[in-house]
Amino acid sequence: xxxxxxxxxxxxxxxxxxxxxxxxxxxxxxxxxxxxxxxxxxxxxxxxxxxxxxxxxxxxxxxxxxxxxxxxxxxxxxxxxxxxxxxxxxxxxxxxxxxxxxxxxxxxxxxxxxx
Amino acid sequence: xxxxxxxxxxxxxxxxxxxxxxxxxxxxxxxxxxxxxxxxxxxxxxxxxxxxxxxxxxxxxxxxxxxxxxxxxxxxxxxxxxxxxxxxxxxxxxxxxxxxxxxxxxxxxxxx
Numbered sequence: 001x002x003x004x005x006x007x008x009x010x011x012x013x014x015x016x017x018x019x020x021x022x023x024x025x026x027x028x029x030x031x032x033x034x035x036x037x038x039x040x041x042x043x044x045x046x047x048x049x050x051x052x053x054x055x056x057x058x059x060x061x062x063x064x065x066x067x068x069x070x071x072x073x074x075x076x077x078x079x080x081x082x083x084x085x086x087x088x089x090x091x092x093x094x095x096x097x098x099x100x101x102x103x104x105x106x107x108x109x110x111x112x113x114x115x
Numbered sequence: 116x117x118x119x120x121x122x123x124x125x126x127x128x129x130x131x132x133x134x135x136x137x138x139x140x141x142x143x144x145x146x147x148x149x150x151x152x153x154x155x156x157x158x159x160x161x162x163x164x165x166x167x168x169x170x171x172x173x174x175x176x177x178x179x180x181x182x183x184x185x186x187x188x189x190x191x192x193x194x195x196x197x198x199x200x201x202x203x204x205x206x207x208x209x210x211x212x213x214x215x216x217x218x219x220x221x222x223x224x225x226x227x
């Protein structure tokens with residue numbers, strides 16, 4: 001099966017600019033996750049979708065971050081305006097059913113550098 | 116609140132030596148534990164999960180609820196085991212929808 005696809009792989013922007021990341025999960029996977037991984041830390045969940053509905057966005061900085069999953073397939077994560085501390089790798093993951101026993105399948109990530 | 120602690124950021128061993136990557140967790144509910152691995156230039160992937168009681172690539176992990184630990188062990192390390200290892204916790208109760216809390220990771224280097 002094709003894996004989780006993310007684009008772009010790298011992005012460099014200046015602070016206060018906006019940026020968007022795209023994710024295409026594995027076909028048929030109902031649950032989609034966006035994780036933020038700051039250098040030296042483990043991934044931190046930003047938002048979780050079940051089909052096209054949000055089930056957890058408790059750690060999403062909603063004043064600047066937004067995400068959507070139209071039609072329950074692809075997803076876009078946006079940052080506007082970006083801050084220096086947003087520099088991180090943004091990982092998208094998907095799982096078939098979103099249950100605790102379902103393994104997550106990760107994409108390669110997008111490395112964001114904010115200058 | 117869920118919390119996962121991996122006390123060692125770096126771990127170096129020689130090929131053929133035993134290796135143990137430590138993981139401690141805090142969670143008041145029903146935890147389910149996982150180990151994820153990221154090899155150089157590859158994506159993060161599942162290594163093993165407690166519920167499966169399996170050995171993957173010679174690695175095993177035992178859940179010790181008394182000590183709230185889920186250490187990853189391998190009796191004889193190989194060079195190809197060099198990678199970043201993450202311990203992760205999920206809530207096995209309710210409708211958690213698979214949310215994982217990750218530790219900070221341990222970089223394992225196996226020297227020839």
